[in-house]
Amino acid sequence: MDGDQPFSSRFDDVYFSRESGLDETRHVFLTHNRLEQRWTALSAGEHFCIAETGFGTGLNFLAAWQLWQACAPVDTFLHFVSTEKYPLSRTDLQRALAIWPELGPFSAELLSQYQDLTPGWQHFSFAGGRVTLTLLIGDLFDTLPQLDAAVDAWFLDGFAPARNPDMWQPALYQRMAELSRPGATVATFTSVGDVRRGLIAAGFAMQKVKGFGRKREMLCGQLEQAPASRWQAPWYARPNTTTERSAIVVGAGLAGCSTAHSLARRGWQVTVLERLPEIAGAASGNPQGILYCKLSPHHPPLSRFIQSSYQYSLRLLQRELEPGEGRWQACGVLQLGSDEKELRRQQGLADQGYPHSFLYAVNAAEASALAGVKVERSGLFFPGGGWVSPPALCRRLLEHPNIQVRTTTTIVELRRDDDQWQLLDENGNQLATSGTVIICGAHETARFAQTRHLALKPIRGQITHLPADNDSSRLKTVLCADGYVSPARQGQHHLGASFRFDRLDLVPSDEENQHNLELLLGLSPELHQHFSSTPPLGARVGLRCTAPDYLPLLGPVLKPDSFLQQYAVLGKDASQQPDEQAPWQPGLYVNTAHGSRGMISAPLSGELLAAWLNNEPLPLPRDLSEAVHPSRFLLRQLVRGKQTSRHKPGPAGQRQ
Incomplete structure (x- = not known):
């Protein structure tokens, strides 16, 4: 940051015009994508999709949102998708947006949900659901190929081609065309010839028009010739939807x-x-649900799904549910290492450069200070986590x-x-x-x-209710390892949970209460000792459902x-690409x-x-x-044991 003017030392360039970044955004992206005219003409229930390269300070998004609120019919919906390889911290974003007080109501709503962002896809919902923002955090050549969208307008933004040549490539323009609806528009502040020729080659009809301020020219255009569509597995394609x-x-x-x-x-x-x-x-009726985010440093699909889901859940809670009064509490979650394998996993995550506000490693003494009770293991601390009452x-x-x-x-x-x-x-x-x-x-x-x-498959799980007193109420965070224990809520701690495959009834058992108390020993021997002579207040059984x-x-x-x-042809050759619509x-x-x-x-x-x-x-x-x-399971059933080593389907049925 250069004062309140954001500046990228990586690209040696400013994020927006020093004269008037907001006016430039309106001139380049809003006016030359003809957004006001197009939005005024929308019909009830329609949604409009903007895609952007380079979220930066969010200025383009906020300006678009402001215009949308001013001119789009109230029963229409805006979806804004933006890529960003180097997201700003919340502190820097707040400083940058303070320059534009007229965007204050929109900036405040964004900042209320924005935390330091981790790699992956970050999903936001604003304005009572009328405005949706999806941030693709990572290199756009990795994220845009994974985007499933139909784009109406492109904000081709980012640091200038001379400063960031790796972004301004034909592969980007080709992917833009592939993601565009017929007639989609594009606007960009640059008029560089390579950019214009690249967009034309991808199927956009481009023209030079007057630029903003000292910039003599800029580019805008419209998709004229859609590229040939790539094959997509029909069993993963979008079905026809009802009106x-x-x-x-x-x-x-x-x-x-x-x-x-x-x-x-x-x-x-x-x-x-x-x-x-x-x-x-039923299973969602437990008094306290734990905001538990167990990740893998190798980022398999389950870990990536959990990470995106965890951060969206925190935003939803902040938006929809007042904390306190037994509803939810962002008290933090301590994940303790239960064995050497788990400690290696945790260290692998700690070494990956996650924002400190998302997770960081702690030793046993630091964990004890955070928890408020003695903890004898090191682990990871998730400051934004905690517990919520699912009902x-x-x-x-x-x-x-x-x-x-x-x-x-x-x-x-x-x-x-x-x-x-x-x-x-x-x-x-x-x-x-x-x-x-x-x-x-x-x-x-x-x-x-x-x-x-x-x-x-259903799996039985039982949680145990324990009475809170002055000593146990020192517990300030959720503790997790093979089991979990929660801070006090309305005079009770909740301890769990069992995993039973041999019975599916809902009758609590003393055996599972004892099992849960044994799990407590691995979380905090001090708490285990405290509750060892205290009878449980009760228990609750639910049936989890897993695949x-x-x-x-x-x-x-x-x-x-x-x-x-x-x-059936896939049972003989899994590399086939059938086109027939799925049943x-x-x-x-x-x-x-x-x-x-x-x-x-x-x-x-x-x-x-x-x-x-x-x-x-x-x-x-x-x-x-x-x-x-x-x-996915029908596909696996069809090809199981019948694909050759040369034609094994990759993740999600894609060919390797």
Whole structure:
């Protein structure tokens, strides 16, 4: 930073014009993408997608948001996707945006959710759901190939071509064309000939126009010739979506409430059907859910999914739920090393340069100081983590005028009639109808004929309730290792949790209480000693739902028999690229198999479901959206044991 004027020492360049960066943004990107005219003409329910190269200070995003609020119809939606390899810290971003007081209300909302960003995809929701921001943190040549979006306008920004030649490349312009809707526009501050020729070669009709201030010329244009589309596995492609903006969500746990909330914020009318008498009455009913983010330094799909989900969940809590009063607390989470392997994993993460506000390593003495009780192991501290009451969050997510909730409503059969799903009870009576149904019923998702093929498994888990007193209430953070213990909430600590594969009843057992107390020994021998002679106040049992690869199932559902028949060629040669449209169950989606991570994974999963249904940019990279896609198990079933060593499918079914 140079005073309040942000300056990049890496590129030896300023982030925006010293004369008037905001006026330059309006001239280059807003005016020459004709945004005001296009936005005024939008119809109810439409969404518009802007993609940008180089988020920088967020000035372009905030200026676009300000214009959107001024001229777009109230029932339309803006999705802004931006790449950034070197994100600013929250402190520097706040200093930079203070230059523009007229953007103050928009800057304040951005800063309220913005923390120091980690690599990966960062998803934000603003203005009651009307404005969505997805930041792709990393090299754009890694992130843009993974973007699943249809872009209406491009802000081709970034440091000048002479300062940052690695960005201004034909591969970028080609990817822009591939991601563009027909007629998409582009504007950029530069008029460099190589940039103009590169965009023309990619299919954009470009022209030089008057630049801003001392810059004599700039470029703007429109996609004139769309490039040939690349092959995409049809079982991961987007199904046709209905124009009817209403849906039924089956299940009122974390997954169902998150899905309903994400759709309602986009203007959908949502009915939530729950078989139990209360919201979050099953596995989502624990008094305290832990914001637990276990990562791998090798960044497999599960770790990347958890990292993005964790950070979105923290934003959702900050936006939607007041802390305190037993609702949630950002008290921090200490992940303690339980053995040498775990210590190596933690050290590998600590060495990767994460922001200190996200995680950092602590020794046993530092961990004890943070926890407020004696801890005998080193570990990682996540300052933004903590605990939340899942029932309180679920109730808050359903407090939206577009959501109707019906409890004590058991669905036993789904039946498709023309373009509608009929939801029937045990007597065949129709309880509800809709063109779109999202099943969020944990392991019970698989009890319907249309979803019976899904690979779901229930696992019993019991938590133990312990009485809080003056000594135990010194515990200030969540402690995690093989188990976890929470700081006091309403006079109780919660300790867990067991994993039982041999029984699926919901009756608490003394054996599992004892097991949980043994887990406490590995967290804090001091606390274990304290509670060793104190009888538990009670226990609660729930059934987690997992998939074989421990990733959730999120997305549209196939007809299994038709799939296996239609793509049988893959059983002989997995490198084939069939083009025939996948046999979808029209309008049927699932959001399930969150295991013990639902507090982390459900909110972003709701956003992913809403993006599928609303035909928006997906909030996850394409390879991750395929890694959690329900189609993945049918694909594996088809090719299992029959692909050659030369043609093994890579992650998410892509060829290596």
